[in-house]
Every structure is written in structure tokens, then in C-alpha cells.
Amino acid sequence: MPTTPPSQSRVRSAEQVNAEIRALMEETGTWLWGPTRERYERLRDEWVQAVREEMTTAA
Template identity: 75%
Template sequence: MPSSPLPSGSPRSAEAVNEEIRALMAETGTWLWGPTRERYEQLRDEWVAAVRGEITTAA
């Protein structure tokens, strides 16, 4: 499981973040405890920001 902080620089697409969320969930069997939970929350926040950015760009 990657435990690196959110990347600085250009943001990743919502699709790329979603793939990492799916991989994390598959890896953990959907059990989110401790550092796994923290990583999921970071990814979720990154995904929300990416979706918002994509909606703003599309509009």
C-alpha cells in the first residue's frame, strides 16, 4: 500500500485516483483501520478535488 503524501505539482485525474482507491480496497478486503483508513481518506479528498477540477474545466 502506498503511504506517500498527496503529490504536489499537477493534480492527478479523478480516474487515476479512483484506480488507486479500488486497488487499496481490493488489497485490504475493504477493512479500513489505522494507516489504511488515513490513506483512504487522503485519496478520497484528492478524488473529490479532482472531480471538482474536472467539472470546473468542463464548464
């Protein structure tokens, strides 16, 4: 059964996602591999989306 993607209408702020990225980097000592790398990449993509959203709403 296909899963429904998360709602795109509610995006966390770039600041919130950045804080989670920083916490991840602190936890791992910046060593990213396997599942940790995948988590970082998802967070990075979410951060980019949040920045774009914030830029759009600010304009």
C-alpha cells in the same frame, strides 16, 4: 521546519485516483483502519478535488 504542501496546480485525474482507491480496497478486503484508513481518506479527498477540477475545466 514547516513542510510545503504539495503543489495544487497538478492534480491527478479522478480516474487515476479512483483506480488507486479500488486497488486499496482490493488489497485490504475493504477493511480500513489505522494507516490504511488515513490513506483512504487522503485518496478520497484527492478524488473529490480532482472531480471538482474536472467539472470546472469542463464548464
